[in-house]
Each structure stands twice: as structure tokens, then as C-alpha cells.
Amino acid sequence: MRNQFFNNGKKMDVGVPMTDAIWDSYLPKKFQLLSSFQWTPIPVIERTWKYLSLEKEITSIMDLGSGVGKFCIHLSILSNHSINIWGVEDREDLVTLSESLKELWNTSEVTFKNVNFLDQFPYGHSHYYCFNPLYETMKGSHSIDSSKIKSANQFLMDLEVLKKKLYQLSSGTKLITYHGFGGSFLSGFRIVLKEEISGGEFLIWEKE
Ligand SMILES: C[S@@+](CC[C@H](N)C(=O)[O-])C[C@H]1O[C@@H](n2cnc3c(N)ncnc32)[C@H](O)[C@@H]1O
Known part of the structure; x- marks a missing residue:
């Protein structure tokens, strides 16, 4: 399975600072080209860890x-x-690729599931992350594939569903967003951190 996705014999050097160029080089070409539009930049992941490392209680974090x-x-x-x-x-091929990358990077404690979070919202985590997952129904370019319809109405309907699911989260749950969750106001949440990183807004929301 690995050789399907990765260059044979490619070495990962220990101790070299990670960059997007290095991380993305392990992706199939078509996903490398989408990286700056679709996948979280390394500085944002580093900032997330800096924040999480100071948090008193983390049971788990879920990327929606x-x-x-x-x-x-x-x-x-x-x-x-x-x-x-x-x-x-919700894209099965991306879950399959994630599983291969997980093996490559020896991160067995990460769990990926092929789930549509609007249908089956994954409750029970102390922290959530999202990089504007619903916006793809609005965009005309840089789409991952053509499997989803482009419709402003669909976007607004999905956004309402997501907001209702997030409202059900228990008090104290944190939601970390990069380029937002799709809206500007999230009922039941207050903003506890707001920064600009890698050209995007990085926000941390806390459920009241
Ligand atoms: C902008 S990308 C972010 C990917 C990843 N979180 C990252 O930061 O590198 C948004 C992802 O959300 C997925 N997505 C969109 N709507 C979804 C849904 N309802 N359920 C599950 N995944 C969804 C898309 O297929 C896409 O892979």
C-alpha cells in the first residue's frame, strides 16, 4: 500500500525542522498542489500544540x-x-491515504474514521479543530474533487446543522478554527484567542 503513495526509498531526516514543503512531499502530486488551499500549514499546527500544551485538561482532540x-x-x-x-x-480515499501516512509517520495513536460529521457528530472530545470544512460547497476552484455540489443554499443549510451540533457540546469544550467554521458568530461560545497565522484567522472558542 505504501509504495502506491510514496516515493520508494525516500528518507525522513530526524532533527530537520518540519516545513510544509517537506510534509507535503509525501503526498501524491494532486494533493501536494492543493495543500495551500486545503491542508493546515505547519505553523498553524505548531501554534495549536503550543496552546494545547498549556491546557490543564485534554481528553482528546477531534479534527472535523x-x-x-x-x-x-x-x-x-x-x-x-x-x-x-x-x-x-467523509471522503473515503482521503481516509485511506491518511491511514497510509499515519503508518509512514509512526503515529499509531491517531484514529481516522470515514464519517460525515453532519450526520454522525463525534461528541465526547474536550477539543475540536476545523479548517473551514463546509466552505468547499461555495468555492469554484481548488476543489479536492467534483463529488460535492456547489451551492450557496447547501452551504447555509450545512452551516445551520453544524452550529446546532456544536451548540450541544458540553461547557468548557474548546473549538479551534483556522479560516473559521463557516460563520462569524457561534451561539453559546465565547472567543478566548484570536491571531493571524499563515494568512488565516486562528481562533479558539470556548463553550459557555
Ligand atoms: C479544508 S480541508 C481541511 C483538512 C484538514 N482538517 C487539514 O486541516 O489539513 C476540509 C476537509 O473537510 C472534509 N469535509 C467537508 N465536509 C465534511 C463532512 N460533512 N464530514 C466529514 N468531512 C468533511 C473535506 O473532505 C476536506 O477534506
Whole structure:
């Protein structure tokens, strides 16, 4: 399975600072080209870990729409495999690729599931992350594939569903967003951190 996705004999050098160019070089070409539009940049994952490492209580973090697994896998390495990391993704091929990358990067404690979070919301985590997963129905370019319809109405309907699911999270749960969750106001949450990283807004929301 590995050789299907990765260059034979490619070495990963220990101790070399990670960059997007290095991480993305292990992706199939078509996903490398999408990286700056679809996958979380390394500085954002590093900032997330800096924040999480100071948190008193983390049971687990869930990436809503985990893509090729970049956020989950690199966060696991930064945390020295110390936290439970989950990702749900509705594109089966991306879950298969994430599983291969997980093996490549030796991050066995990361769990990926082929799930649509609008249908089966994964409750029970102390922290959630999302990189604007619903926006793809609005965009005309840089799509992952052509499997989803482009429709502003669909986007608004999905956003309402997501907001209702997030509202059900228990008090104290944190939601970390990069380029937002799709809206600007999240009922029941307050913003506890706001920064600009890698050209995008990085926010941390806390359920009241
Ligand atoms: C912008 S990408 C972010 C990927 C990953 N979180 C990262 O930061 O590298 C958004 C991902 O969400 C996925 N997605 C969108 N809607 C979803 C849904 N309802 N359920 C599961 N995954 C979804 C897309 O297929 C895509 O892989």
C-alpha cells in the first residue's frame, strides 16, 4: 500500500525542522498542489500544540474534516504521542491515504474514521479543530474533487446543522478554527484567542 503513495526509498531526516514543503512531499502530486488551499500549514499546527500544551485538561482532540490527515499526524508528532487525536473525513480515499501516512509517520495513536460529521457528530472530545470544512460547497476552484455540489443554499443549510451540533457540546469544550467554521458568530461560545497565522484567522472558542 505504501509504495502506491510514496516515493520508494525516500528518507525522513530526524532533527530537520518540519516545513510544509517537506510534509507535503509525501503526498501524491494532486494533493501536494492543493495543500495551500486545503491542508493546515505547519505553523498553524505548531501554534495549536503550543496552546494545547498549556491546557490543564485534554481528553482528546477531534479534527472535523481531517483531509489527508496532516493536522492530526503532525500534531501527534509535536505532542510526542501524548494526546488522543481523532479525525473524521467523509471522503473515503482521503481516509485511506491518511491511514497510509499515519503508518509512514509512526503515529499509531491517531484514529481516522470515514464519517460525515453532519450526520454522525463525534461528541465526547474536550477539543475540536476545523479548517473551514463546509466552505468547499461555495468555492469554484481548488476543489479536492467534483463529488460535492456547489451551492450557496447547501452551504447555509450545512452551516445551520453544524452550529446546532456544536451548540450541544458540553461547557468548557474548546473549538479551534483556522479560516473559521463557516460563520462569524457561534451561539453559546465565547472567543478566548484570536491571531493571524499563515494568512488565516486562528481562533479558539470556548463553550459557555
Ligand atoms: C479544508 S480541508 C481541511 C483538512 C484538514 N482538517 C487539514 O486541516 O489539513 C476540509 C476537509 O473537510 C472534509 N469535509 C467537508 N465536509 C465534511 C463532512 N460533512 N464530514 C466529514 N468531512 C468533511 C473535506 O473532505 C476536506 O477534506
